[in-house]
Amino acid sequence: MSAKxxxxxxxTAANINLVEGRKGTQAVHDLVIAYRANRRSGSANTKTRxxxxxxxxxxxxxxxxxxxxxxxxxxxxxxxxxxxxGPKPRDYSKKVTKSVxxxxxxxxxxxxxxxxxxxxxxxxxxxxxxxxxFIAAVKTITEAKKVLVIASAFTDQTFLAGRNVKxxxxxxxxxxxxxxxxxxxxxxxxxxALETIAKRTA
Numbered sequence: 001m002s003a004k005x006x007x008x009x010x011x012t013a014a015n016i017n018l019v020e021g022r023k024g025t026q027a028v029h030d031l032v033i034a035y036r037a038n039r040r041s042g043s044a045n046t047k048t049r050x051x052x053x054x055x056x057x058x059x060x061x062x063x064x065x066x067x068x069x070x071x072x073x074x075x076x077x078x079x080x081x082x083x084x085x086g087p088k089p090r091d092y093s094k095k096v097t098k099s100v101x102x103x104x105x106x107x108x109x110x111x112x113x114x115x116x117x118x119x120x121x122x123x124x125x126x127x128x129x130x131x132x133x134f135i136a137a138v139k140t141i142t143e144a145k146k147v148l149v150i151a152s153a154f155t156d157q158t159f160l161a162g163r164n165v166k167x168x169x170x171x172x173x174x175x176x177x178x179x180x181x182x183x184x185x186x187x188x189x190x191x192x193a194l195e196t197i198a199k200r201t202a
């Protein structure tokens with residue numbers, strides 16, 4: 001498979017909207033934070049002193065012992081007691097507007113193009129389901145350690161061949177997000193995928 005580095009001029013010719021200067025860096029930050037927050041389960045849970053299984057009997061009399069005043073062993077300072085201000089199940093998800101998502105994608109694509117890390121190929125298909133063939137095909141295009149392959153669609157053979165390759169990820173152009181693009185040292189994009197990417201940046 002022959003590949004060529006995508007330039008800013010070629011991206012513009014393909015109707016991919018890019019940004020100038022450092023515009024969009026905050027959008028990238030906000031979107032990555034949202035991705036990570038949305039992956040959090042928010043299931044951490046601790047029991048308060050009212051919820052722990054503990055007798056409500058007063059530990060010892062109020063006065064005359066020389067000790068501090070306590071009501072029961074469920075207080076947070078005792079082993080087996082409740083937790084003060086501990087985590088409770090909550091929703092960590094964040095919402096990001098469509099315009100911010102689009103700006104972040106344009107910013108990331110611009111940075112990758114300027115760095116010469118986006119390569120275009122006519123197509124990316126593996127005839128058999130062998131991982132060896134998949135690795136060989138990727139290495140003919142790039143020697144980068146972490147590779148992202150973007151296409152409009154992949155054949156079943158290609159998916160099966162690449163599923164066990166740790167540092168190479170296959171993703172369709174409609175589903176690719178900026179976190180995946182940022183993580184890769186090289187991004188291989190098929191020509192038909194450029195149309196979808198152009199629509200997403202329009």
